[in-house]
Amino acid sequence: MKLRTLTLGLAGAAVAAGGAMAQDGDPIELGIPVFLSGAASGPFGLPQQNGATVLIEALNAGEVPAPYDQVGINGRQVEATYVDEAADPVQEYRNLVERDEVDAVVGYTSSGNCKAVAPLAEELQQLTVLVDCGTPQIFESVVTDPTYLFRTGPTGxxxxxxxxxxxxxxxxxxxxxxxxxxxxxxxxxxxxxxxxxxxxxxxxxxxxxxxxxxxxxxxxxxxxxxxxxxxxxxxxxxxxxxxxxxxxxxxxxxxxxxxxxxxxxxxxxxxxxxxxxxxxxxxxxxRGPYSYFAPDTELANWFRETYEAEYGNPPSYPAWKMAQAILGLKAAWEKADSDDPAEIAAAFENLEFETPAGTVRMAIGNGHQAIQxxxxxxxxxxxxxxxxxxxxxxxxxxxxxxxxxxxxxxxxxxxxxxxxxx
Amino acid sequence: MMKTDFRREPLYIAILAVLLIVGFFLPSWLRFLLQTALAGGLVALGVALQMRAGLVNFGQGLYYALGGYAVGMLAAQAGITDIFILLIAAVLVSTVAGIVLGLLLSRYREIFYAMLSLAVSMILYGLLVKAAWLGSTDGFNIPPVSYLGWTPDRAVRPDIYYVTTAVLTVIACLATARYLTSGAGMLCEAVAENEIRLEYLGASPRKVAFIVIVVASALSGLGGGLLAMSTGHVDPLMTNWTTSGGFVFVALLAGRGSTIAPVIGFFLLELVRTYALDLAPNAWQMILGLVMLAVILLLPEGLWSLIERRRKA
The missing domain is CATH 3.40.50.2300 (Response regulator)
Known part of the structure; x- marks a missing residue:
């Protein structure tokens, strides 16, 4: 009977979704929406995914130069779930937050997607770091009183x-x-x-x-x-x-x-x-002091060389922006020294942190928007x-x-x- | 040929209502998926209705976007947040567009109808992309809506959205079933079968086609308005041909035997999509494509034929 199968299926999905909550000491789950299909996947999605992959690997091994030499994020290992930004952004954001129960969402390149998920981040009280989208509207008109939403990339x-x-x-x-x-x-x-x-x-x-x-x-x-x-x-x-x-x-x-x-x-x-x-x-x-314009620092050279050793070509700017977002989250997390999203968000506000592209300050948008x-x-x-x-x-x-x-x-x-x- | 008997419709709609009540207790992400699928399902229903008259509309996204933008512009720019006014406006705007375009489009059949409807929807797409004041391709956000002066708390907002969407979907299905048992609805298939004979019998195929276009536009406008409310964001992709093509696909996949088929079909497709995305972030389109192919090959009359077949047996 078709309808019974359907009902059973729904009920099964409901059971499957109520999985275990993350506990202290478990890895930190990052949901990373990047373009994995479509025109933006080659120039943006791929370098972003690659940048996140090498950085997270190095973080988990404790190989990133100071001030990020602490293992993982605040001592906890980091795991990433990549999801295609080309799919419905609102639905996939909810899936990450409510089904996969990630600890933080780090991603988005399309301004349209950023605008769509920005109010959701606040509504679901989910720590979210926007990586690359350029529209200044995010903190000017979409979310004027942000708590959990941050953007570590400068505006367009x-x-x-x-x-x-x-x-x-x-x-x-x-x-x-x-x-x-x-x-x-x-x-x-x-x-x-x-x-x-x-x-x-x-x-x-x-x-x-x-x-x-x-x-x-x-x-x-x-x-x-x-x-x-x-x-x-x-x-x-x-x-x-x-x-x-x-x-x-x-x-x-x-x-x-x-x-x-x-x-x-x-x-x-x-x-x-x-x-x-x-x-x-x-x-x-x-689009910022990335790549060929990056300062000659240990962190910058480390990132460039590690990425090139892994993928055969130097990282383009989207990879730098992804690294910047993850490092910003790490800096805030370790400053808060707590796994409470509200405390991490409070530490993130107005934060000044080092990145491969120099110092970034969360100076505008009530301390939630980076300037560079x-x-x-x-x-x-x-x-x-x-x-x-x-x-x-x-x-x-x-x-x-x-x-x-x-x-x-x-x-x-x-x-x-x-x-x-x- | 698909059954034309819609006397069992009230039973099916009752089943849908029960399913939606069960849906209330789903985990929130899945319930949200269901909620947006209901909105999209109404548009697919509109497409399926037109298919009964032999009209394949590759531009149904037009009405979907009109409904969405009507809600969005009234809420975000005019400051009207009452959901009933917003949804009535969404249905009104798309119905008026359906009446105007129906006068023209009801003269055409087959590929000419498909292409013309596609062209009109892409004109709206082009206009929206050029409209910087509406956020161009980024679209714009829609503030939370109120219910007769009551703005629900953040905590209960999703529940109320879901209930509203579910109730309106059931009502829309009932109204559509009523339409399908009326003269204008029953004649749809005659338009597809033999227009000349229909004319000899004294009915006007153009009028039948016109009515189905208008009914479909109203349903799609409601769907667009509901989606805009749910996601809190509209953008021109709603009227892009890819979106419209998706609705046509759901209408084919689900089958045309019942008003609830496209609604449930849309949800199942979205469910496959979201699990494909989760399982294979780099190859989800392939999984989706394979599922679609399998359905077409194994169930050429759509998913609903499973139920039809059982009934005949």
């Missing part, structure tokens, strides 16, 4: 503000500016911040063209033509992943990079993939033909992030009041 604002500052500081003629961004939230926000920053810094720029091709379009012939004929001196793009690579492959042979200074805010992720195709001199960003500086540089191949960056200029966190009492949009609109760029 710093990419655009830093890009404008870099163009100005390197003496690029800013009279004619153009942009090409994907027509979805990420591209629209990046371009809005970029043009807002142009106005805030009074560059007097004339926007010659703004191209918004469909996300994952893959073909940019017409857009490149429009950019070439627009006569722009500087071009901004927030393309990422396959779209960025397609854009580079299609725009470089047509001389776009010779004619204009092209800023690629996520360009770092393409460096290992297209070392010979990216024209030297193209302006590259990594950003760096840009120009692409070059070193003597051995390895991709690298030169002419690097770093901007400190206070220069490119809004103060705690202002939203990113207000801050840009007001002309960066209180920005400290020394």
């Amino acid at each position: 604002t710093i990419d655009s503000v830093g890009a404008v500052r870099y163009l100005m500081d390197t003496g690029v003629d800013m009279s004619r500016v153009a942009g090409i961004n994907q027509n979805y939230a990420w591209g629209q926000d990046a371009w809005a911040d970029f043009t807002g920053s142009l106005e805030a810094l009074e560059t007097g720029s004339d926007i010659t063209t703004e191209q918004f091709p469909q996300v994952f379009a893959g073909q940019y012939g017409a857009e490149v033509s429009a950019l070439l004929t627009s006569g722009a001196n500087a071009i901004h793009t927030s393309f990422w992943g396959g779209d960025l690579e397609a854009f580079i492959l299609q725009a470089a042979p047509r001389g776009l990079f010779q004619r204009s200074a092209v800023v690629m805010t996520t360009g770092e992720a393409a460096m290992q993939r297209l070392p010979d195709e990216i024209p030297e001199g193209a302006i590259i960003g990594a 500086g950003i760096a840009y540089g120009t692409y070059a191949l070193d003597d051995e033909g390895n991709p690298t960056v030169e002419n690097v200029i770093s901007y400190n966190a206070e220069c490119v992030n809004p103060p705690a009492d202002q939203t990113a949009a207000e801050w840009i609109e007001a002309g960066f009041p209180g920005a400290d760029c020394e």
